[in-house]
Amino acid sequence: MEFRIAAVVITYNRLELLKQIINSIKEQTHKPDDIIVVNNSSNDGTSEWLESQTGLTVLTQPNIGSSGGQYTGIKYAYDNGYDWIWVMDDDVLPNKNCLEKLIENAEPDNILAPLRYNSDGTVFFNEAVSYNLKNPFKSFWNEIISEKHLSNKFILVEGLTFEGPIFHRSLIDKIGLPEKNFFIFGDDTEFFIRAKQAGFKSLINTSARLNRLIPYVSPATQFSWKNYFVIRNLIAIDVLHGNIFVRLIRPFRYLLVWLFRCKSIKDIKTVFKAFWNGYFYQHSD
Incomplete structure (x- = not known):
């Protein structure tokens, strides 16, 4: 059965890294049908370089952060009928056979992600095997992947980042688009929590x-x-997805922890503003 794949890359002022990732995507052993680059109004020569390239779909918008870029890129791929959407930022580099390996086991109910490595060749252990959305007195992160998981071909996780996962358009049908107003941090976490709640499996x-x-x-x-x-x-993730105890208690724990880290009145004001806006956050769409 034939299917169409769109690669989505978000960029802001990282021209030299962007050149590397675009070249890497173009050299994939299984090439995507389109490379969609969302340019968040870069001012380092990125716009001019993108204009000189072929084989790209370029979407330029104001800088509304990585989350706003993912929202725009994924929405474009979905609206234009692509079956599978492969997403990433501009500071990662997939191996040449990365996409080929991911789609070998592609099923609509599975989200497939590559194993991430640091620049020194070590595995980057960061994905959450499970989150804690029930106990307000424990960390949000229940368990992170570790060496013990590497013997498995697939690692079942709850948490992924927008650094290389590929998912079927049916995921957007079920859960909608990423939180465009998160700007940075946690938009991918929140998105894949919704995916799990809708019955999708996230696999590395x-x-x-x-x-x-x-x-x-x-x-x-x-x-x-x-x-x-x-x-x-x-705090918004806890309020949107935690049980009643997490919603009522853990945001105040975050508030106290971050207040102790403050070094100025400006920092204190930032923490209180973040607490208030997180506690009363509502989904973008």
């Missing part, structure tokens, strides 16, 4: 490889403008 195919080009920095290690979105979106 350990024979499919994707390489991360930028080292991971935990948002908890430093206070920056990004922390507003981290705090707001974590």
